[in-house]
Amino acid sequence: MKQNQTKQIVTLGITLSLYCIIAALALSVTYSVTLPQIQLQQKKATEESMKSIYPDAISFTLCTDNEQNPIFHNQVIDNCITLDCIYEGRDQTNLLLGYLVKGSSLGYGGPIVFIYGLDLDDTIHSVSIIEHSETPGLGANVIKDHFLNQFKGKLTSDAFLVKQDITPITASTITSKALSEGIKKSVTYVRENITELTNENEN
Amino acid sequence: MKTKIKQLLTKGLLKENPVFVLMLGLCSVLAVSVSVINALGMTLAFTFVTVLSEVTISVLRKWIPKSLRIPIFIVIIASFVTILQFLLQAYFPSLNKALGIFIPLIVVNCIIIGRIESFASKKPVFDSILDGLGISLGYGIAILSIAIVREILGNGTILGYSLFGTSFEPALMFILPPGAFLVIGIEIGIINHVSKKASRKEASK
Amino acid sequence: MNLVNILIQTIFSQNFIFMRFLGLCPFFGLTNDMDSSIGMGGAVTFVTVMASVVSYFVYYFVLIPFGVEYLQTIxxxxxxxxxVQLVEIYLKKMIPNLYKVMGIYLPLITTNCMILGVTLINIQEGYSLMETIVFAFxxxxxxxLAMIxxxxxxxxxxxxNVPAFFKGAPIVFLAASFIAIAFMGLQGLGG
Amino acid sequence: MSNYVITASPHIRNKINTAFLMNMVSISLLPATIGGIVIFGWTNTLPLIALSIISAVVSEALFQKLLKLPMSYLDGSAIVTGFLLALCCPPGIPLWLPVIGSFFAIFSKQVFGGLGHNPFNPALIGRAFLVLSFPAHMTSWLKPFDVVTTSTPLAVFSEKGMSGVLGLFQGSVSTMHKSMFWGIRGGCIGEVFILGLLLGLALLLLTKTIQWYVPVTYMGTVFLVSWMLGMDPIFSILSGGVMFGAFFMATDYVTSPMLPQSKIIYGFGCGFINVMIRFFANMPEGTTFAILLMNVITPMLDNRIKKPVGFVKEKTS
Known part of the structure; x- marks a missing residue:
């Protein structure tokens, strides 16, 4: 009786592990098949938004310091604004068109991940939203061109004050403020530290 | 035979609708019905997992020990869900983002577990395919009927196309959480009313 | 993220039932009487916190070292x-009184999407162990709270005297809708 | 203790009493209404109030007919709902807003079987629906005696703090208190004229239409808690719709508790949540949602739930 029971438990255990092993195998096969495509998609998402900012650029390289670490990586500027990283956008002749600043700012529903172009003459080139979780119909209008186009051509020294030089999205002051403050503070931060960056590039 | 096929395919529509009548799988229905396109995506995802799990379990039904059936069902469903996640990430990344956590949560959708337990683990493969399709159809109809109302009233669009021009102001509440509860409540009311009327008619005949 | 903020968000402004739509089956199925909703609430609290901690260790000490993060759902x-099985066995043997209260809810918990949801969100948000515990709690x-x-x-x-048209399930959904309207006012509480 | 509970509800289902109470509420609303009409001009207010009331009565009749409930659309309760809803809308908004707001308000009452059964204050549900659905309209305010748009003092406070608010009133605290008392500020039609609200309250108390517990504990809590959080407490009670809500919304018979001690807890809860929303949540004002949240808790405060009626028990066993 007792032996029977142990035998039964062992068979059950083996059966269950067999199922698990087959499942894990099937998954790892699918994973390895789809992995390149998944990575491609992730790269494409950022690259597409970079391309939309500088259509003439053909190469985007991550700016790194002497030890090959990305500069400004996950740099916290204040408790709701973080810099993610900076890219250089260059055209066919390898001419530097501008920098692409990627960062995030805490909006109404969560972080708003944005990327914008910073021209060499200190103006904002244009802004694009990579990710957000704002309320549909309200804050989600943050992706609309009529709001984002307001940032185009602004000097880094401008105030970026919602209701003064930026018209907010209807009934979504918090979202509008989050984005404009995110851009203002990150661009100021980059401006203050960018001399180092250009030097590095010359070296 | 034909009537059997028809019966298996259509029973989920109204009579045994998993959402409206049996009130299962409500979480994803309410959360994802913000827009018709998300609802369509969710329906396809649900169909993928339900049909494949039902088929697999129906094939393996003789090799699944009774005492271990629940964990094995879960392993099989979870595997298909994970495969689905890979496929979505690889080929439909925006849909994957929009459906978010509700894709992995298909694993604990009571509809699928329920169908497997009461149908696929006992019936032959072909019937299980039909059952899976039928139940997914019912799920799809429920989620779409909610999504259509919510997107039209809450956003003024259908599948992203503007319906009424700019003078129409949508009532945003319909795409906020309270709108989901409101719309499903009224739709269930209508369905109950209609089916009650139908059964009364039948009785009077 | 501040622990107090997580607590306020999860209880009020991002309430799992009214705002995130997780755990709805027991919410509609078991709320006809107070004893069962409190019992379910207690059982869910216990299992969610413990399962979050266990899955935290599973993820960071098993899945990551072996490079198989993609197996997280399974x-x-x-x-x-x-x-849940272990808790059931343990309670039955050791604390039969508690088992009497919670026992009937335990089998239902495995398919409560809130628990899997919480463990997945913990990983997605990259919470630390402490944050994981607070988030789960x-x-x-x-x-x-929503159940009560x-x-x-x-x-x-x-x-x-609910009209025939709305009797049964519809009125429960409508009531949930009105409660959700009230909860919408708390948006933004806790950051 | 439980003796009270059972006898609580029936009197409001009595027709004569309902009509009397509802007329009393409507009459008490008049001083504040007149104030609002004078301040914002009759074109911006009167059509809105009239349409809201008409729409409420029509919706009530419509639902009672459709749902086969007893027809009682002229007992005054629909009038009060429409009236209250109009008074907590900003002046000058498009007229279709109060119409669908009233419709939704009445809907929220009739689905539970009509007056006496609804757990949520219909006018507040109507307003919350409008705020959530059309936030742009519901947050655009008119300047008193003018047709220019402005912000409410509370909206200014949540953006720029107290110094911003004082900027609206020539930088003087006493000017601020005075103008706010007389209603010279942006706000909803019925909430700005404080003197009128106080007259209304006096009328309600003298005719024993309501008891003092809820208004007093509600206002007291708002005063104390905002003082503790460092806000000018007088500004706090004069601003937004707190007084309007505390006198006319939170005192609703059907949706507030019956027992004195639970009324006190209820008033405290309303006030506390109200201040919490003002200070920590996204909306500058929280009266609507604070009272609705306390409506949710009301059945628990009242012990009404400890004695479920027979058939409920049968169902669960």
């Missing part, structure tokens, strides 16, 4: 299922 659901308190409020409203509706 690993977490098995963790939860096994954990807060969400289950929010769940319990709904039960109270349902008992009150029980005395009301």
């Amino acid at each position: 690993a977490f659901i098995l963790t939860i299922a096994v954990f 807060g969400s289950s308190v929010g769940f319990t 409020l709904m039960t109270a409203i349902r008992i009150r509706i029980g005395n009301a």
Whole structure:
């Protein structure tokens, strides 16, 4: 009786592990098949938004310091604004068109991940939203061109004050403020530290 | 035979609708019905997992020990869900983002577990395919009927196309959480009313 | 992120039932009487917190070292299922009184999407162990709160003369909708 | 203790009493209404109030007919709902807003079986629906005696703090208190004229239409808690719709508790949540949602739930 029971438990255990092993195998096969495509998609998402900012650029390289670490990586500027990283956008002749600043700012529903172009003459080139979780119909209008186009051509020294030089999205002051403050503070931060960056590039 | 096929395919529509009548799988229905396109995506995802799990379990039904059936069902469903996640990430990344956590949560959708337990683990493969399709159809109809109302009233669009021009102001509440509860409540009311009327008619005949 | 903020968000402004739509089956199925909603709430709280901690270790000490993070859904659901089984066996033997209160709810918990949801969100948000515990605790308190409020409203509706059209499930959904409207006012609380 | 509970509800289902109470509420609303009409001009207010009331009565009749409930659309309760809803809308908004707001308000009452059964204050549900659905309209305010748009003092406070608010009133605290008392500020039609609200309250108390517990504990809590959080407490009670809500919304018979001690807890809860929303949540004002949240808790405060009626028990066993 007792032996029977142990035998039964062992068979059950083996059966269950067999199922698990087959499942894990099937998954790892699918994973390895789809992995390149998944990575491609992730790269494409950022690259597409970079391309939309500088259509003439053909190469985007991550700016790194002497030890090959990305500069400004996950740099916290204040408790709701973080810099993610900076890219250089260059055209066919390898001419530097501008920098692409990627960062995030805490909006109404969560972080708003944005990327914008910073021209060499200190103006904002244009802004694009990579990710957000704002309320549909309200804050989600943050992706609309009529709001984002307001940032185009602004000097880094401008105030970026919602209701003064930026018209907010209807009934979504918090979202509008989050984005404009995110851009203002990150661009100021980059401006203050960018001399180092250009030097590095010359070296 | 034909009537059997028809019966298996259509029973989920109204009579045994998993959402409206049996009130299962409500979480994803309410959360994802913000827009018709998300609802369509969710329906396809649900169909993928339900049909494949039902088929697999129906094939393996003789090799699944009774005492271990629940964990094995879960392993099989979870595997298909994970495969689905890979496929979505690889080929439909925006849909994957929009459906978010509700894709992995298909694993604990009571509809699928329920169908497997009461149908696929006992019936032959072909019937299980039909059952899976039928139940997914019912799920799809429920989620779409909610999504259509919510997107039209809450956003003024259908599948992203503007319906009424700019003078129409949508009532945003319909795409906020309270709108989901409101719309499903009224739709269930209508369905109950209609089916009650139908059964009364039948009785009077 | 501040722990107090996580707690306030999960209980109020991001309530799992009213705002995130997780754990709805027991919310509609078990809220006809107070004892069962409190019992369910207690059982969910216990299992969610423990399962979150266990799955935290499973993820960071098993899945990551072996490079198989993509198995998280399957690993977490098995963790939860096994954990619920163990709790059931343990309670039955050691604390039969508690088992009497919670026992009937335990089998239902494995398919409560809130628990798997919480464990997945913990990983997605990259919470630390402490944050994981607070998040799990807060969400289950929010769940319990929602269950209790709904039960109270349902008992009150029980005395009301609800029109035939809305009797049964519809009125429960409508009541949930109105509670959700009230909860919308708390948006933004806790950051 | 439980003796009270059972006998609580029936009197409001009595027709004569309902009509009397509802007329009393409507009459008490008049001083504040007249104030609002004078301040914002009759074109911006009167059509809105009239349409809201008409729409409420029509919706009530419609639902009672459709749902086969007893027809009682002229008992005054629909009038009060429409009236209250109009008074907590900003002046000058498009007229279709109060119409669908009233419709939704009445809907929220009739689905539970009509007056006496609804757990949520219909006018507040109507307003919350409008705020959530059309936030742009519901947050655009008119300047008193003018047709220019402005912000409410509370909206200014949540953006720029107290110094911003004082900027609206020539930088003087006493000017601020005075103008706010007389209603010279942006706000909803019925909430700005404080003197009128106080007259209304006096009328309600003298005719014993309501008891003092809820208004007093509600206002007291708002005063104390905002003082503790460092806000000018007088500004706090004069601003937004707190007084309007505390006198006319939170005192609703059907949706507030019956027992004195639970009324006190209820008033405290309303006030506390109200201040919490003002300070920590996204909306500058929280009266609507604070009272609705306390409506949710009301059945628990009242012990009404401890004695479920027979058939409820049968169902669960």
